[in-house]
Amino acid sequence: MKTIAPRLWHLVLLFLAVTGALLAGAAPSSAHAALTGSxxxxxxxxxxxxxxxxxxFxxxxxxxxxxxxxxxxxGKRVDTGKVGHPRGTTYTVGLHSGLPDGTFTVAYQVVSADSHPVSGAFTFSIGAPSKTSAVLADQNAGGGVVGGLYGFARYVSYAGFVLLVGGAAFVLGCWPRGAALKPVQRVVVGGWTALTAATLALLLxxxxxxxxxxxxxxxxxxQLGQVLQTKTGAALTSRLLLLAAAALFIAVLFGAYxxxxxxxxxxxxxxLTFGLAIGGAVVAAGLAATWAMAEHASxxxxxxxxxxxxxxxxxxxxAWLGGLTTLLVALYRTPSIEETAVRRFSRVAFFSVVTLAATGLYQSWRQVGSxxxxxxxxxxxxxxxxxGLVAVLVGIAWISRTWTSRLSASVVRQGTSEKKEPVAVGGGAKSAKSAQSAKPGKSGAADPTSDDVPGDTVTSDDPKRAAQLARQRAAMATARAKRARDADPHRFGLRRSVLAEAGVAVVLLAVTTVLTSTEPGRTEEEAKAATSAAQTQSGPLSLKLPFDxxxxxxxxxxxxxxxxxRTGDNEMxxxxxxxxxxxxxxxxxKVALTLEARKIGxxxxxPxxxxxxxxxxxxxxxxxxxxxxxxVTVRTSDIDQVTVTKNAKIG
Structure with a gap:
């Protein structure tokens, strides 16, 4: 069977390719507030x-x-610099007196309620349009190198949260023995490290x-001081405090527990399990709330x-993707995993999918609307x-459940409940005995009666050689156990299906990250409607005015x-x-236009x-x-003229 390294490398390449392709499109235009009138x-x-x-807005x-x-x-600034908020979503800035005629440029750069930057500009004229030499500085809010790094840090923060919470939940709820295994510990600790580092980067x-x-x-x-006073700054700071509590949780889980x-x-x-479950649930919910309080949901x-x-x-x-990752690591990096653990996670994944479907349906209606x-x-x-990706993931998960049902209790389990040490999956007694034969005796030398490495005589006078032989025997025993473990077709099938699930999950998480930085469909359509209303067209206007x-x-x-x-340029x-x-x-x-309600004209x-x-x-x-x-004023001779009027709604 092929080794795991190439598969993990392919998964990493897929991760980088998808992340780069998706985050490359995260431009400032992905903001969630739009200028609807001025x-x-x-x-x-x-x-x-x-x-x-x-x-x-x-x-x-x-x-x-x-x-x-x-x-x-x-190009000279003529505003007072003080922005007022008289009502609703309308904001005002005062202008100095004595402004000249000509075309003026209004530039704005703000932050939407769900934390995304918005920038833009428009012009208006006093008296009559004119040429303008106003030059706007580059508006790189949400874009450029910083925008790309910020988007990547957001992805890492989501991935870290998934690994931290999902990995810990998998250990406590599905596989308590996994808490003692280094590969499983690395998943949870790696998630905590990634989330902490990404949160600090986002804050900076x-x-x-x-x-x-x-x-x-x-x-x-x-700027950092100003950020700390914003809603997003408060969310990121709260996340760091909760991560300190999560560090204590991890220490207890992998230590005292x-x-x-x-x-x-x-x-x-x-x-201790009950206390960790309650405390972990509170911390996990708090971490999730730091996204909910500052992004789309807020x-x-x-x-x-x-x-x-x-x-x-x-x-x-x-719970679903983090548990899936931990299961994948367990299948590839640990000597055994109980069949009951796989079945428990299968149930957890099912309820997670049901929850995702219910909450996702509501979120879709709320964010899309039509x-x-x-x-x-x-x-x-x-x-x-x-x-579509979720549907593919569910389909692969169903295949994984099929492989799980085919696993025999003697293949995917810890061994008998009376044994303290787990038996390597597929290794049987021979593998366990071989592993024991690789252990050094009291003198520090390996057992010379073993036939794992024939032809060498080991004495206490040659400690280096004894240590070398011990390492060789341990490596050979591990290889035999791995071959025996991988020989089981059901476990092999489960590993491949879980690996496929993990690959799809990487893409799914990348799409989700980009989705959270994209303007919701409902907001986009409402903004278009509002903008259209601001420049309402009643269609071509036709008037008939009799005169005498x-x-x-x-x-x-x-x-x-x-x-x-409509408002703006027209042809008459x-x-x-x-x-x-x-x-x-x-x-x-001659024609004259007057808007008496606004004292214009x-x-x-x-013509x-x-x-x-x-x-x-x-x-x-x-x-x-x-x-x-x-x-409309009509003159039919040097002394005969008349002005006829009619009101009409324009725009």
Whole structure:
């Protein structure tokens, strides 16, 4: 049979490839808050300078000093730097007085309620549009090298949590004897180390990740102090405190617990198991809550219900995937594992999958909300990929359960309950006896009666040679035990199916990590809807205005079209017809737009004569949506003219 090293190496390569491919797409655009409106609106032309600029987002955001900057046409800052929060998800920044006419640039960089950075910019004009020399600094929040490192640290933190919680749960709930085995201990301790290191890295990089995006700012103590005052900073700090408690849990599990089990004190072992289970459950739930309180579950609808559901979801993931990893290590790195342990984990995995299905269904409804968001957004597509991977994982798990059912009690077990030392799986008595023959005697030499390494005579005068022979015999005994263990086809099949499960789990965890940094489908669609509402289109506007100047040939009708009839740039066409419907020319046609509710206007429009009875004007600016009064002045002679008006909703 092939050795485990190539398989583990392939698994590591798969891990790196999937992680790199998925995290490479984690750009700043994955933020979860969107700008849905502003005053002045994007591209608007206002007659007088506003006193402030307001921005409305799809959810609450966190703003620091300089989060919103307003630059004049020359690129000079004209905002006061103080951001207000008058209502809801609207934020304002004051402007200095005496602003010149021209185009102004508004740049913002904030942090969404679920901890992800958001940045962007838009322009508006005072009086009339103009050229602008405003230059925005690189907005690398959430991107660049720091963004990539931050995303990788998030993946490591999830993986560490899965190994720590799932490994410990596997030992306490399925395989208590595994607590004394070094390979199993390495899984749990490795999970704790990975989670602790990743959490420290996230805390240090947080300020740069949501700010400048520069690697040199990672060790800026000022930024670190600001991070500690945020919701995400509090979550990461709480996680570190809980990891200190987890370290004590690990010390007791692999120290006092193992010692009591070896001493055979069943009552103390039972009491200690109960205490570790309660304490471990509290610490595990607390660690899961540090994600729930700072990410998706903490924002949006039903946050009070979503956070405990998210905690259950994370715990189920850890119990399943972490236990699976520990089982894989046990199958490859330990001499034996009881059949009962495998069966217990099979039941744990089943209940974990049921919990995942229930909590995942709720989370999917909450984060997606519609079929169109499921198929038409990045979040929905990643969710479909995750569901597919879970289905594959469940299918492989069913194969693993089939192999488990075929294992005989004599192959996958510790041995008889009376024996203190486990018998190597598949090795039988011969393997155990061979292992004993490799042990040195009182003089430090191996037993010379053994025929494991023939042709050598060992004496007490040659201690180096005796030690060498002892190592050789031990290695040969281990190899024989391994061959006998691997000869069982049922165990071989179980190992291969569990290894396949672990490979799919690596991909699944990577997809889940990217999913948590992607804008939820419901939020994305709501943001699009809100943005669309902010630039509402009523469709091309057509008005019919009869007129009578009172002079000769002074009666007719003005037909006015505004296309596309929304805020921003529009094209206007004016047609003048006689009462019989034929087009005719008049000396002058003028149009004025007034929004009395906002005291905007009248904004004059002087269309150009195109053809008989046809005038046109392009680039007509509608700065804001509202009920506009449209006044058309028609002059039919030097002294005869009339102004006709009609109200129309635009945008």
């Amino acid at each position: 005053d002045p609106r994007q591209g608007a032309v206002v007659e007088t300078a506003p006193r402030s600029v307001s921005l409305t 799809s959810e609450d955001v966190a703003m620091s000093g300089g989060a919103v900057r307003v630059l004049d046409p020359a 990089m947080r300020g740069s990740y949501t700010g400048s995006g520069k690697l040199g700012d990672v060790f800026d103590t000022t 193992v010692k009591r089990a070896e001493d055979g004190d069943k009552k103390e072992v039972k009491d 924002t949006g609808i039903q946050a009070g219900l979503a956070m405990p559901v998210d905690v259950l979801h994370l715990l189920a993931v850890a 079929w169109s968001a499921l198929t038409g957004t990045t979040y929905g597509q990643l969710l479909l990929l995750k569901i 100047t009172g002079g000769k040939d002074g009666k007719g009708t003005v037909l006015l079209d505004v296309d596309p009839g 066409h004016v047609y003048v017809e006689r009462p019989n419907g034929k087009a005719f020319d008049v000396p002058e046609v 009248p904004l004059p429009v002087v 150009d004569h195109i053809a008989t009875g046809h005038w046109s004007a392009s680039g007509v600016q509608i700065p804001v949506a509202g009920d506009w009064k449209i006044a």
